[in-house]
Amino acid sequence: MIKNMKRIIPIIFFILCYSEGFASSIAISLKGGYSPEIGGSFYSQWQNQNLGVHDGINDINRSKDGIVTSTIEKPMAILGGSEIRISGESIYFKSGFNYVKSYHGGSGFTLNNFGSGDEAVEVKYSLWFFYVPLTGGVIISFWDESKLFFGIGGAFAYGKRSDSFKSISTEHKASFQGYALPLMAEFGGEYLLSDHISLFCTITYINGQSNSIEDNSDYGRIDFTSYSFSAGVLFYYDF
Amino acid sequence: MKKLIYIILFIFINQVLLASGKVSAGITVGYQNDVGNFDEKSGASVDYQNNLSLGGIFKFDMGFVFFRSGVEYSYPIEKGKIRDGSIGNLEYTKIIFWEVPVYGGLNLTIRDYGSLYFGGGGSYIFGYGYVEGASKNKIDTQLFGTGFIAGIESEIFNDMSLLVEWEYMSVRSSPVASTGTYKDVTIDYSGNRFRIGCIYHFNRYD
Numbered sequence A: 001m002i003k004n005m006k007r008i009i010p011i012i013f014f015i016l017c018y019s020e021g022f023a024s025s026i027a028i029s030l031k032g033g034y035s036p037e038i039g040g041s042f043y044s045q046w047q048n049q050n051l052g053v054h055d056g057i058n059d060i061n062r063s064k065d066g067i068v069t070s071t072i073e074k075p076m077a078i079l080g081g082s083e084i085r086i087s088g089e090s091i092y093f094k095s096g097f098n099y100v101k102s103y104h105g106g107s108g109f110t111l112n113n114f115g116s117g118d119e120a121v122e123v124k125y126s127l128w129f130f131y132v133p134l135t136g137g138v139i140i141s142f143w144d145e146s147k148l149f150f151g152i153g154g155a156f157a158y159g160k161r162s163d164s165f166k167s168i169s170t171e172h173k174a175s176f177q178g179y180a181l182p183l184m185a186e187f188g189g190e191y192l193l194s195d196h197i198s199l200f201c202t203i204t205y206i207n208g209q210s211n212s213i214e215d216n217s218d219y220g221r222i223d224f225t226s227y228s229f230s231a232g233v234l235f236y237y238d239f
Numbered sequence B: 001m002k003k004l005i006y007i008i009l010f011i012f013i014n015q016v017l018l019a020s021g022k023v024s025a026g027i028t029v030g031y032q033n034d035v036g037n038f039d040e041k042s043g044a045s046v047d048y049q050n051n052l053s054l055g056g057i058f059k060f061d062m063g064f065v066f067f068r069s070g071v072e073y074s075y076p077i078e079k080g081k082i083r084d085g086s087i088g089n090l091e092y093t094k095i096i097f098w099e100v101p102v103y104g105g106l107n108l109t110i111r112d113y114g115s116l117y118f119g120g121g122g123s124y125i126f127g128y129g130y131v132e133g134a135s136k137n138k139i140d141t142q143l144f145g146t147g148f149i150a151g152i153e154s155e156i157f158n159d160m161s162l163l164v165e166w167e168y169m170s171v172r173s174s175p176v177a178s179t180g181t182y183k184d185v186t187i188d189y190s191g192n193r194f195r196i197g198c199i200y201h202f203n204r205y206d
Helices: A002-019 A045-051 B002-018
Strands: A025-035 A076-087 A091-104 A107-113 A118-142 A146-166 A171-180 A183-192 A197-207 A213-215 A218-220 A226-238 B022-032 B050-062 B065-078 B080-082 B092-110 B114-132 B136-138 B141-157 B160-170 B183-185 B191-201
Touching (some): A025 A091, A025 A197, A045 A146, A045 A171, A076 A118, A076 A226, A091 A146, A118 A183, A146 A197, A146 A218, A146 B092, A171 A213, A171 A218, A197 B092, A197 B114, A226 B114, B002 B092, B022 B065, B050 B092, B050 B191, B065 B114, B092 B141, B114 B160, B141 B191
Antiparallel strands (some): A025 A226, A076 A091, A091 A118, A107 A118, A118 A146, A146 A171, A146 A183, A183 A197, A197 A226, B022 B050, B022 B191, B050 B065, B065 B092, B080 B092, B092 B114, B114 B136, B114 B141, B141 B160, B160 B191
């Protein structure tokens, strides 16, 4: 991971320095938001072999009359971050730091028969990750009143996924830590409050997952693929 | 989550009452591909269920923020078909639902040409229909899922705009049918919805 970080940081630094040559403004953003769902399927080998769950969270929900269970929904996440954007007349480059953490969902009760009859199994999936985006794209300004932007790029993402399964007869926990270089796309709009401050909303799509990771005799991946919605404030420093 | 929604609603309703905002209403038709997301299941071989929707939209624009709600009925134009017993003995899906979106966010007015909007929130889902295998298993569920919305309004007459909108939301039901020992078939209402429609601005030039 450190080796990859060493490669990526100079690239980001170079692009940001280079882009300053054409820049007409630098803006720093503070933002917060959420992802309706994160983590992909949460597939793991242990679930496949011991629960007969072949597609993680998409297969995990089971119920039966007489045993209380609850729906395990895909985790919703909250996010926060700060980014720097260097923009020219109509092109921009952006980088920064964003932190995403599962906040709601991802837990509940399902059923399984480990050999001694049906048991309720408490299931918990959670995930946090951060990502350092590097995106570039187009900005369209409307009379210095509002702006629309579209961008694509990539990111360095690192995170930790935790799975927990607990019943009367069985308990299993696994944590998978790893990184990936997901692709990104984003679009959003800005409303200019003054010459130096604007409000913005962004919809971001990240697509990528880590290699297979081993922990506690279990194998799984961290899936960073998600949509997110965020809003915040941009502070401009014009040249 | 409910508390948060109530707070957001309270703030926006207050804004509507206190500010001279723009009140608009209209109708939309929409489309959703792979309703139920059965094709995403590992090993599944599925002919997608595709839904068309018809809805009413209510929108309050208050300067640079907006609140959007409405109601929409989504009905399959093609039932989902599961091939080769790839999801147990499940053969058909017919997922019908009413959706009540509750969104708020940033509204970017492009002078008199129209506006762009980006909002967060979610939708209430009232799901009906059935999944069919050896027997028909009825769906009867009420859920709330989080999502976001993005749209464009483009003026076509003085008080009327054409509207194009994209919504993504995520929510899943409890199991409604069985493919083996347990009830294990859930209905996943998550996905992209695309809408087009007309919206009338009641007090645009007040």
